[in-house]
Amino acid sequence: MTPGVAVGLIIYLITWGVAIYLIAKALRAERFRRQR
């Protein structure tokens, strides 16, 4: 593999990371809202 694959890998990791972070944030916000 060429070092260039790092470009795609980074975009993949950002996409996965942000998606999981946003889902966790949304679910956590809902839990707090229901507890209030």
Added chain:
Amino acid sequence: MAQAGKSSVTETFGSWASRLGFIMAIIGAMVGTGNIWRFPRMAAWYGGGSFLITWFIALLVLSIPLLIAEGVIGISTRHGTILGFGRWLGPKYAWMGLWLMWVNTAIGFYYAVVAGWCLRYVVYALQGVYSTYKPGIGEALWNGFIHNPGLVLLFDVIIWVISCIILLKGARGIEIACKIMMPILAAILIILAARAITLPGAIKGLEYLWAPKASRLVDATTWLQGFSQSLWSTGAGWGIYLTYVALFSHGGRKGAAPENNLNAFLTGFGNNFYSCWAGLAVIPAVAALAPLVGVTPHKVYASGNIGLTFIWLSEMFPKMPAGNVWAFLFYLGLTFAALSSQIAIMMVPILATQELFGWSRARAVLTWMGIGFIISIPSALSINFLSNQDWVWGLGLLISALFTFYVVSRRWRDALEFTNSISDIRIGRWWVYLIRFVTPALVIATLIWWIVQSISWYPTTWWHPFKIYSVGTALLQWAVALAIFIGLSPILSRKVKKVLAERGELK
């Protein structure tokens, strides 16, 4: 904008019971066959990492701003496309909402057929057709199916019936279905990706998928394909997001909270999350298996969505140990993606007409399911007709996006204030600049580029209205639809005004 007392749509369809339910429903809506059969192909064809850069930028400057704009209309008015546009900017703009509704409906008419094809291939795998390799098996299976109209119609009917059962349960039905289908789809794609990248020779596929080609990055085509993929895949501008967010209850502790900005980001990134896994499942598998069936990966990608999915992958599965298992998982995932999107696409006309005419949920669902099945028949019987509709109304979605920009940007101050008032994540003026200037310009550029492309495919007959992918066929069908909608506008406007007045929502 003042909130309505009670929403007729949530009375009729129920509201999202939980945030998780909404997340699964909206991701189910947006993740469709395009994530699995188009994204990997485009990425491999347009220079891997180069395409991924354009697709990622398109998410940020096109799709997410557009989703936020749709959310403003849906949440603030708590209506679907027709009443939503009418209440947001005035009843005389309701015809633009009707255009959004129609484009979804026209897509739903043929998309059920496509979902039926996917289901047929699940049954092929269950029948064990991928146990032993025979040269030409992919083409034989496809021809054996597509030239059997009774069978194509049977699977089309099955999709309409399943959609009907889910939609009759309202928002709860969609939540339950998507809470089952979407995690399973994610698991399937991850398992398939793990299998694909461990096949001998699959590493070459990661090169295709991830490594950028400088020549592609400076090629305008790559950018326009990246924009197109993002717009079609995230469902931005379709009216689906607008329709789904109208089903928030706005009710204290009960139900999910309509945090528009967070939900729009989540929808875009959630959709791309699935695309990434699909890329890893498909491209390394093609790189490893294509040489075993005597074809180059490039020829596979060039064969189009149908060629890749139903002919070449079908040819390659018998070359894998336990091919039936892998084929079953792949086509089941594809069916889930298609079905969850089909439900969402049909929710747009169902909800828009239900609230306009005061229909019950059952009446709205059964009416559209019945009409949908009947009008899907030509697509089921003719792949040329289906391809033509896909071309015409797929491009029509770009016009839907332009209408959405127009109505939201006319009241951009209200829109910005409203979306920030209901969101934990605040957005700044950058969003206003994007939806007023940058993003519409990019959508117009994309639309013009597709038209120029089409002229290059038919240099002498591009105007012909009966060519599958011609400019003439698109312009003719758009013109007919627009003439009808604009002609109906005075009647529609009066009806919208009356409905809004009855509900005390007329300014």
